Amino acid sequence: MSALAEQIEIEPARQIFEKHSQTMDRGACHLAVLSVSTLLDADFNDKQTKYGFFNANCHVSLIKLIMRVHEFQPVTPPQVYQTLIQNIYKLLLNILQDKVGCLLTVSGLNTLRFNELVYDTDKFISAICENKLQxxxxxxxxxxxxxxxxxxxxxxxxxxxxxxxxxxxxxxxxxxxxxxxxxxxxxxxxxxxxxxxxxxxxxxxxxxxxxxxxxxxxxxxxxxxxxxxxxxxxxxxxxxxxxxxxxxxxxxxxxxxxxxxxxxxxxxxxxxAHDFKQQVLESLIQDVQKVQSYQDSKLQYKTYYKSISRICDLLSAKEPTVFLQAASFILASITELNSEDQVLKDSGVIKPITLLLSVDQDDNRQAACDIVCGVVEKVQEGDVDFLRADPELLNLQIAKDLGGCLQLIIQNLEKQMWALRRLRGEENPKFLKLLKDFKREQEISMQRGTLREDAQPPKPDTTKPIQDKDVDTETATLTSYQNVVSSLLHALAVIVACEDVRQWIQKDTNVLEILLFFSQSTNPCILKWTCQVLCNMARNTHFRRLCNEHKLNSSFKDDFGEETAVSLVFSLISRLTQSQKPFNQKITDCVVQSALEALIIMLDNQKYAELTGLKMLSIFDVIISNIKRDKNITTRAYLIGLAAKLSIVSHNAQIFIQNGLLDYLTLLSFQFNSNELLIQSCCLCAYQLIMNAPITNNGAETSYGSNNVSVLLGQSGMQQNIIKCLYLDLQEQTMTAVVKSVYALAQVARNCLEMFKVGVVQQLLELIKTRGEEIQVDCGQCVYVIRVKLHQLMEKVKSVPTGEIGIWGVLQ
CATH class of the missing domain: 1.25.10 (Leucine-rich Repeat Variant)
Structure with a gap:
């Protein structure tokens, strides 16, 4: 019971409170009135006063006074009697303000007995139940x-x-x-x-x-x-x-x-609490009213959601942040019900968010971002620091409806960016252009004699940069670093998860440069959500091209040189995976995973994978070394996923093979344990290595033997681990990766024979019956390849004289 209360310190000077205690115990009515009135003015926030009151057992005397106050009624004027009762309850309320006062008063214990029981919850509850002055x-x-x-x-x-x-x-x-x-x-x-x-x-x-x-x-x-x-x-x-x-x-x-x-x-x-979640949400949605409206001169009835519309109306700048967070959680929960996204839209959730973003106050912008994230994000299990803005985890229809807030969020981020850059002596080119245009207009007006004396030059933006919080690095969580900028980036990440919204800014280099500026931040919360924005934006083909080809403008060159989004995100990963990490391990893992996810999507193209492999040779060392030493299985899964993207190019795949990636793949395959991210990454990587670098660089050009990648993975045990995944209930994307890796392993007859022995063909046929079209096609190709390879094997066996070599001799 250590969390219940602090122990009460025994104060030696308590004569005054003892007199009040005696008065309340045995004193006449007028003395009790005077004592209670005096105590009512006491400051119980002061420790000495609080301990003196309880050490003198005034709390017990006060309960006794409540029990005997009815004795005063016949001999006391009604007004005085009512005032006494009111003052007694007010005094009780004063001493119940903190946990210690509340527990002491309700239990009726003296301070010595309280100190004995304060750490034993069950005994303390028993003491409350046994208290006669209850x-x-x-x-x-x-x-x-x-x-x-x-x-x-x-x-x-x-x-x-x-x-x-x-x-x-x-x-x-x-x-x-x-x-x-x-x-x-x-x-x-x-x-x-x-x-x-x-x-x-x-x-x-x-x-x-x-x-x-x-x-x-x-x-x-x-x-x-x-x-x-x-x-x-x-x-x-x-x-x-x-x-x-x-x-x-x-x-x-x-x-x-x-x-x-x-x-x-x-x-x-x-x-x-989830106990009555469905019941509560249905109660809110069913609180409707039919409202008359005219459209095209015809009377129509529109459904008005009273409670939900009211909650939306309450989202205003005057409300405290805690209230706005609670309201946004309710609205977000409504979107989890089937087809209820339209309810929020009809209830007018967009307008208050826009107003909050427009108000020039950090608390309001913070609240607006919390609401955006609250209504768009579905409930995700696990650590809140590792939340992702993956489209599959969001209500995309609501994100699309909130697209109207997109420009306001970007404008606020741009203001914060230039507020920080002004500290380094830079000035916004837009402001400089306005100032230049103003001076030119002034000169022209002077020449024409139409100069206006009241004309005012444009004023620079006065936005103050957000200062990072001072936190304990060792014990901090990601949310400890949260500020307005990170919240704006979080809101931007969930909105641009919608493809329709992404198209509005797909070619906007200004947005990219804002994101890349914040990718150099020292705040991990800003870094994480910057990477999540890049991750979702890079799903768009045009923006992905910008990430790989757009060079940063001149104002960045002094610091970063000729950099692209890909090189900056990679430098972030390199910086965070060094031996001297700027954050604790949990936060580092969180940010690195988001950066790796962004980099994987940015390189989702053979051309970009090839350019990266040629220009950023250190990326291979970073990937291999971190796969080797990183203890976080999710981080290793993302690293394998990045290796898979780069291995789409043959020379990249050869580099990975020479650096021992096959051994790490095999090792990780024994840790699958239904971890879909790890299964998907390893299977895709195996597929790319086999298909793009089938023979190790130091091996002969042969379809069999120890130098064949497919044979190596088959002999190492990875093939058996992949086959087990065929029998798991995996998501479509993960199962597609598993089937692709089976197809790659089936490129040699040795593996096909092993697969046939353990019933892989039957399982592939079962997947064809139950899965989607893409998996059906891949499974069909696998069955075809296994059939062809086994047929070729049989033909080869028939051509060899019996007893000379044997079937395994042919396979070797």
Whole structure:
């Protein structure tokens, strides 16, 4: 229970608080009023004050005072009596603000006993249950009124502590149900009720927010919602909350932030917990209303999604980032349902994102990017630092709809780029051109005598560069380095995953130079998402050509010389894989994997693979050395994938073979274990090496023997590991790579004979029945090659006199 609280230090000077404790224990009414009023002004954020209060057992005395306060009612004026009760609850609320105060007050323990039990959760819960001065019992017996916000706030504080919540489950399991019932009463849509959130108009048959309720009633509604929010964090109570989704959903329509924000947070917690995710999302989608509209002079009815449209409307600059993240998570979850992308579009999610990006504040831009990523990305399992912007993991229709934000994101990135470059003494050429044009116009106007004295020269952009956070390198995660620039790049990566959006900027060299500038950053989060943008953009043929052929403009040459995107990304990989790494190993792996993925897609062309092999000879050393020493299996899979792309050219394949890549391929094939990325990379690499460099450089030109690549992989055990993959339930792309490698291995009769023995032909025929067209064609070619090679083998065997050499002699 070490996480529950800090131990209470025993303070020697506590005489003042002991007097207050005695007064609350045995004092008359007027003395109790004075004592509580005095303590109410105490600052419990001060450690000395807090420890003095608890060391004197004032918290126990305060509970005793609540239990005997009814004795004062007959002899006390009503106003004084009500004030005393209110002050007692306010004082309780003050001391329940932190975890220590909350646990001490609810348990009723003195500080010495508390220090003994603070590290034993079970014993502490038992102590709460055995406490006779039980605050939980007292609150449960109280009746809730529309102005009982302080009591509900006390309940909220207690429910937020897991230990107390577990004790409530044992002591008063019906307490949450009582809070829910009271909340239903508060939100009941009664046309006669004046103290409820909503009113139902019988004439118009519409429900409208009641804006005339008192501030106390509003606070009570807020406290009730916050109690329900605390309940959603516990599995046992979530079913109770899920039964009241309609009432919570109605709260979204109320104009006050203290009501709709807790409502959004409740939906966020329920969806995040997965228990009632489907139920919650369907409840939001089914909250619809038919709205009349005229189109081409015809009356039509349009579906209006009330709750979802309301959440979209709430995405504004005035909202805190936490709220915007919760709202975007809800909207993103809606897109996971079948065919629900259109719901978001109809609900108007695009407009608020555009507005947030347009506001010149970093927090707003950050929030806008979080929303973009939230609504486009599907839920991915695993470490959040290793999230990818792969099109298969995104809602591409939503990404297409958000394409309208593309230029705003690029403009913000360009501003940040020039803000950093101005620190190095550079100036934006666009601004210099504007300034030059202004001076020329001034000269012409002066010659014509039409010079305007009020004409103002263009002002330079005043965007301030984002400063990197100070983080502990050893313990940091990738998200520790997150800032506005990395968020903008993240949003750009998920939007350009859509092919239609990519086409808008496929020939834009300015976008490429912005990305390449940030590829030289020292911030790993910026590096990772820059590589992910390049990865998605390079899927476009035109942009891939830019990555390989476009030389950086003159403003870059002083630093980087004649560089291309490919050479800069490769230099990034080289820099990060050196012995002295600038980040911890986890972050390095994350960035290197993204850079390798980008490089693989950039080189998806024989011409570019050949140019890279000729101009960047060190790339072979980097790949082989990192395959050899890197411990991360995913990084090694990407390195093998890069080797496969380069091996499409014969001389590149020969270099890899001479450097021992076949041995590493075999070694990694024993680690497949359903790792689809590793299977796909190794199988494609084997296929390219066999097809483009079938004979090792020091071997004779023969179809058999130890110098044949296909024979070497067959004898080493890799062939058996690839054959096992034929029986796995793999994705289409991975299975295609496996079948291609089988086809390459089948180029020699020795391997064909081994395949036939273990039933490969039957499995290939089975894949033809169950898989897609591309795999069917590849499997058919494999069967054909195996048949031809075996037939040739039989013909060869027949031609050899019996007993002279034997079949294995022919194969050797």
């Amino acid at each position: 605050l939980i019992h007292i609150l449960y017996q109280q009746s809730f009124e529309p102005t009982s916000y302080i009591k509900l706030q006390l309940m909220q504080k207690m429910l937020e502590q897991e230990v107390i919540a577990r004790a409530i489950m044992q002591i008063q399991p019906d307490f949450p149900a009582k809070i829910i019932r009271f909340f239903r009463e508060l939100t009941n849509q009664d046309d006669k009720a004046s103290e409820q959130l909503f009113k139902f108009n019988i004439v118009s048959k519409e429900t409208k927010p009641n804006l005339e309720i008192s501030p106390e009633v509003l606070l009570t509604n807020e406290a009730a919602l916050n109690c329900i929010l605390a309940l959603t964090k516990y599995k046992n109570w979530r079913p109770l909350v899920s039964e009241n989704l309609q009432q919570i959903r109605n709260c979204l329509q109320y104009p006050s932030a203290v009501i709709y924000r807790p409502g959004v947070y409740i939906f966020f917690e329920l969806i995040k």
